[in-house]
Amino acid sequence: MCGIAGWIDWQQDIRAYQSSLDAMVQPLTCRGPDGSGTWVTEHAAMGHRRLVVIDPEGGMQPMSRREGRRVYTIVYNGELYNYRELRQELISMGYSFASQSDTEVLLTAYIAWGHESLSRLNGIFAFAIWDAAEQTLFLARDRLGVKPLFYAPLHQGILFGSEIKAILAHPQMPHRVSREGLAEVFALGPARTPGHGVFDGLYELRPGEYLEYKRGRISIHRYWQLVSHEHPDDVFTTRQTIRDLLEDTVKRQLIADVPVVTLLSGGLDSSAVTALAVKAFKDEKRGPLKTFSIDFVDMEKHFKPTAFQTNLDAPWVNRVSEYLGTIHSRIVLDTPDLVDNLVASLHARDLPGMADVDTSLLVFARAIKQQATVGLSGEAADEIFGGYPWFHHPDAIEAHTFPWARRLQDRVSILSNEFVHYIRPFEYTQQRYQEALDEVPRLAGESRSAARIREISYLTLTRFLPTLLDRKDRMTMAVGLEVRVPFCDHRLVEYVWNIPWAMKTQGEHRKVILRQAMEGILPDDVLWRQKSPYPSTPNPSYFARMREQLTDILADPASALHQIVDVTRVKELMNQGPMAEQIPWFGQLMGNAQLFAFLIQAHYWFADYHIELG
Missing domain, CATH: 3.60.20.10 (Aminohydrolase, N-terminal nucleophile (Ntn) domain)
Incomplete structure (x- = not known):
């Protein structure tokens, strides 16, 4: 890279x-x-x-x-x-x-x-x-x-x-x-x-x-776009084709003249990539594969299960690593790691981003870089196989907006009235949503429900996934680590795009066809583990540090935030405590600490990039 x-x-x-x-x-x-x-x-x-x-x-x-x-x-x-x-x-x-x-x-x-x-x-x-x-x-x-x-x-x-x-x-x-x-x-x-x-x-x-x-x-x-057509294969052929494509793309993406590792969360996607990489390493007699996972100090102490994140990653990471025989490194971050690198993650992205979700990846990548130059990661599996909650919840499916952005009103509530009037967030979001829908490659004769799932799949692949790929590229390349994403192989994406929804999912079980394709190379409990999002720290010390920094910024009348936010409303949130939201914003649980981190990044974005308002 x-x-x-x-x-x-x-x-x-x-x-x-x-x-x-x-x-x-x-x-x-x-x-x-x-x-x-x-x-x-x-x-x-x-x-x-x-x-x-x-x-x-x-x-x-x-x-x-x-x-x-x-x-x-x-x-x-x-x-x-x-x-x-x-x-x-x-x-x-x-x-x-x-x-x-x-x-x-x-x-x-x-x-x-x-x-x-x-x-x-x-x-x-x-x-x-x-x-x-x-x-x-x-x-x-x-x-x-x-x-x-x-x-x-x-x-x-x-x-x-x-x-x-x-x-x-x-x-x-x-x-x-x-x-x-x-x-x-x-x-x-x-x-x-x-x-x-x-x-x-x-x-x-x-x-x-x-x-x-x-x-x-x-x-x-x-020169390339998704094409909708009837899926030609039965379920057994489909499983085998997915397995063959993944096996081939993982093998191809292990090619390098430098050390290669995988990023492992213990979830289905990263575990599948890791299992196929281990197989390829054995076939090529390359020795044991190294794997890396991220965690936070006192995670067990402060973690509270939710509908979106029912359990911790660490036990699952250990389960997969031991099962596959990888040499595993657990990178544990503390609050100072996140605080000290918040502005660095802004500079890596060139825009305010995903707060500590960006920052933790930057620090994680820096640790991996000490032992490797190339890593394989599991991004895009949820996008192409329909693993996110919004593929399955009626209120998200029926929303007339981007399904991951249904809390726009909450975001707008912290902005000043003048700024809201200027950027017109609801109109702008609706305009961009409609533009995206107009691009969807339709399939003649589809039922209304199947057509809507196709729309959500297209929105997710073309509007949600690019943000995660941007994040992965900027945070890892900021430290000279190349991360490859096997689930983004265009052959796999093209094939899975047209698999019927009834074949991809069954009732409460998401990504069923992928789980079935991976049978025999992962233990059943890992195969059927519920999706868990990329972790963020629940440590109250992080909230305290973010509140402290934002308080200092708002005390500066020269900060650009005074042109953007409703300072009174933000101060009310400061007095509420961490209060993680129960509906995720952009696929992650976004509490007040993460909101404050975003605003801190916005302040430094205006200042460090010498932004002129048009």
């Missing part, structure tokens, strides 16, 4: 402005601590920070290749899991290679097949290729959006980068946020509308899209 940035400018000779490119690349150092490179010509410049995963000696970027009179240059962030097969196919076509890197394979594939090369790729990627002969920039992003890519059109040029901070570092990019951007943060957040970059003039290349830029003209094309 790596970080990329670049700048095309037709108005000036940018060779005289190397410092501007360097300024864009420098904030990406955390993504690529193992090396850097820049490439600058009269009107095109690219920069790269490298995290070595495959072929340490080869694969340096920016990488150029000449074919006849044409020269192509690439910067690339990601991993191709089928690069060996592609390499052999290209060799059979007459191409030769100077390295073993997937970067060279990707560049050569583009030279051979152009944009049609994207349909041949199995992996996670965001890359840019400059065609010197055609004076054309090509940007592309993987199908599910595991790897990030942003861009900003200029008057006669364009900027691009792996993260928002890289583009904001360019002197031509304003740090202005207008009404829409504020609504993204304070109404939809931590989700974002696909393609929206929050800052004025900043955009995200959507998953499954590519962009071509030539002499001031931008064209964006979709």
Whole structure:
């Protein structure tokens, strides 16, 4: 994994402005601590920070290749899991290679097949290729959006980068946020509308899209999307196909020239990935697999079961690790870990995010990085198999909004009347919800209930999942840890998308088809464990520290929060205590401590990013 940035400018000779490119690349150092490179010509410049995963000696970027009179240059962030097969196919076509890197394979594939090369790729990627002969920039992003890519059109040029901070570092990019951007943060957040970059003039290349830029003209094309059709297989074939696809994708994603581990919570998804990784390690005689889990000091003392989180992860983690024979490390965090890294997690995301849920992942990843460079994680299983509560509760299914955001009124209640009038959160959320529904690939003849489940599945895959993938990428890459997500393999997503709901779930049992597909490689009690969300600390000391910090911020009349929140209402919440909500906001239990942490991040976002209000 790596970080990329670049700048095309037709108005000036940018060779005289190397410092501007360097300024864009420098904030990406955390993504690529193992090396850097820049490439600058009269009107095109690219920069790269490298995290070595495959072929340490080869694969340096920016990488150029000449074919006849044409020269192509690439910067690339990601991993191709089928690069060996592609390499052999290209060799059979007459191409030769100077390295073993997937970067060279990707560049050569583009030279051979152009944009049609994207349909041949199995992996996670965001890359840019400059065609010197055609004076054309090509940007592309993987199908599910595991790897990030942003861009900003200029008057006669364009900027691009792996993260928002890289583009904001360019002197031509304003740090202005207008009404829409504020609504993204304070109404939809931590989700974002696909393609929206929050800052004025900043955009995200959507998953499954590519962009071509030539002499001031931008064209964006979709090369992948979900297609609805009748599921062709019976239940037995479906189980086996899921098992085969998962086994293949986990095996592919274990490819690396550096240590690989898995992140283990003791739930179905991470346990399935871990079990298949253990199997692959044994088959390849790679020795025991290392696994890592997260926990908090005094978790047992302060934990209170709820309908959404009925038990602790730790006993289940131990059960799975012992059953599979992994070498396990339990990373235990304390309140100071969360407090001291709250602003760091903001800087990693470039936006106020998921509070301590972000921060704990950042600290967790830092601990893993001491022993490994690559990890596999279980994200996306709940999205594609329908594991979240809102797939099963009638009030969520029938809600005329994003089913994870039914508590918008509670969020709005802490905002000032003036700010609510300005961003119009209810109208904005409804607008974005309707836009999402308009995209759903319908299936003719479906019942009303089946069509609604398809809608919720689409909303979850395209609006909820990207936020979790953003979080996983930013928090882990902030410490130079690459995390891969086998459940995001596009072959699996395409197949599961059309499995009938009655086959995916049975009564109170969710993700039944996945559980059945994993029979025989996990113990039955783990297979049928109820879903438990990513943990957050219930320790009252965290609430106390967040309340203390927010009190100090609100005492500062210069804080931007005074333009946003109803200070009286926030102070009332401070006097109520932790009071975890019983309905989760964005899939996590969001108590007052987490709300305060979000507001603290918002304060530092305005201050540290020098935001101008549009």
